[in-house]
Amino acid sequence: MSEKRVTPARKEVMESSLELLLIEIVRWFVYGWKNGRDPQKTDAGNGSADVDQIAGSLNRKLALTNAVHGMGYDVGQRLIERLSTDHLKMETNLEVVKYICKDFWEETFKKQIDVLKTNNKGRFVLQDNNFRWIRKASRNDPSQLKVEDFLTFPAGIVCGAMNRLGVDCTVSADAASAPMCIFTVEIAQPPNNSRQQ
Amino acid sequence: MTVHCFYLFNRDGVCLFYAEWNRSRKVKNFDEHCKLMFGMLFELKNFCTKLSPKDAANPPKYYMTPYYALHYFDTPTGLRFILLTTPDFGNSDVARVLRRLYGEVYLDYVVKNPLYEPGSQITSKAFSKKLDAVVRNLPCF
Numbered sequence: 001m002s003e004k005r006v007t008p009a010r011k012e013v014m015e016s017s018l019e020l021l022l023i024e025i026v027r028w029f030v031y032g033w034k035n036g037r038d039p040q041k042t043d044a045g046n047g048s049a050d051v052d053q054i055a056g057s058l059n060r061k062l063a064l065t066n067a068v069h070g071m072g073y074d075v076g077q078r079l080i081e082r083l084s085t086d087h088l089k090m091e092t093n094l095e096v097v098k099y100i101c102k103d104f105w106e107e108t109f110k111k112q113i114d115v116l117k118t119n120n121k122g123r124f125v126l127q128d129n130n131f132r133w134i135r136k137a138s139r140n141d142p143s144q145l146k147v148e149d150f151l152t153f154p155a156g157i158v159c160g161a162m163n164r165l166g167v168d169c170t171v172s173a174d175a176a177s178a179p180m181c182i183f184t185v186e187i188a189q190p191p192n193n194s195r196q197q
Numbered sequence: 198m199t200v201h202c203f204y205l206f207n208r209d210g211v212c213l214f215y216a217e218w219n220r221s222r223k224v225k226n227f228d229e230h231c232k233l234m235f236g237m238l239f240e241l242k243n244f245c246t247k248l249s250p251k252d253a254a255n256p257p258k259y260y261m262t263p264y265y266a267l268h269y270f271d272t273p274t275g276l277r278f279i280l281l282t283t284p285d286f287g288n289s290d291v292a293r294v295l296r297r298l299y300g301e302v303y304l305d306y307v308v309k310n311p312l313y314e315p316g317s318q319i320t321s322k323a324f325s326k327k328l329d330a331v332v333r334n335l336p337c338f
Binding site for chain 1: 305306307308309310311312313314317318319320321322323324
């Protein structure tokens with residue numbers, strides 16, 4: 001691109017602090033918001049659970065999906081405002097998705113999406129073969145967390161970013177073969193490539 | 198010249214991880230063995246500081262017997278990394294190696310592992326694989 005960047009100079013943040021913060025966000029929602037909580041004592045893993053405990057753990061999972069996804073959504077919206085300032089206007093959904101796969105992913109996750117598939121009916125499948133935020137995850141008993149829990153936040157980011165660029169969509173993530181993960185973007189609009197502004 | 202085994206203790210004396218490579222004498226009662234190891238190191242560290250001619254914290258780097266050398270590295274958080282090697286480990290500063298294990302393996306694969314519960318045993322395969330790889334590549338292996 002021949003245009004000069006007008007965004008201010010980049011400042012850097014230590015990646016460890018971001019990684020640890022992201023881990024804690026998920027743990028906070030899964031294990032509850034009590035001080036000095038002990039995961040071994042939470043009711044989510046109990047065999048004999050009463051109604052309150054079951055409701056509690058379901059609520060937590062729901063809270064995880066909704067709240068953390070929501071957090072990612074807000075972050076994604078602001079992030080895309082900042083990152084796409086110098087980019088040309090994107091006309092079609094495909095251009096938006098390609099921008100997300102290349103420039104946005106490069107800025108946010110330090111690499112580009114490896115495989116992009118579409119069924120041409122509004123569904124895009126983004127495959128990242130080594131997703132940065134879960135590449136250190138490895139099953140360690142006892143743990144009630146799963147790798148998927150840590151993908152709700154990035155899925156929210158992608159969702160917020162795309163919505164801000166004018167594409168109404170939902171995003172889900174799958175980590176069946178971590179560290180490879182797959183983000184599925186379902187576009188809510190009728191399957192025609194041009195967007196209304 | 199080889200490495201025999203590796204222990205990782207937390208500040209409460211719980212053995213978080215143990216790995217062995219070339220150990221001919223097997224441990225019979227692992228819990229007792231860990232208590233013995235931790236207690237010994239605790240006292241050893243105390244002795245080293247108290248009997249030191251200089252007024253400064255003086256943790257041991259290693260101790261040596263005719264058949265093995267025990268290398269020690271601890272962090273301010275109470276984590277203790279122990280490596281047992283043969284006595285002819287050469288000039289390599291194995292305590293420095295342990296520090297590398299802490300920085301490259303423990304920090305990356307345990308602390309930053311989202312699925313790890315702080316304070317629990319380390320059962321993650323990624324950690325044991327990486328540790329194995331690093332130890333096998335040591336000059337003193």
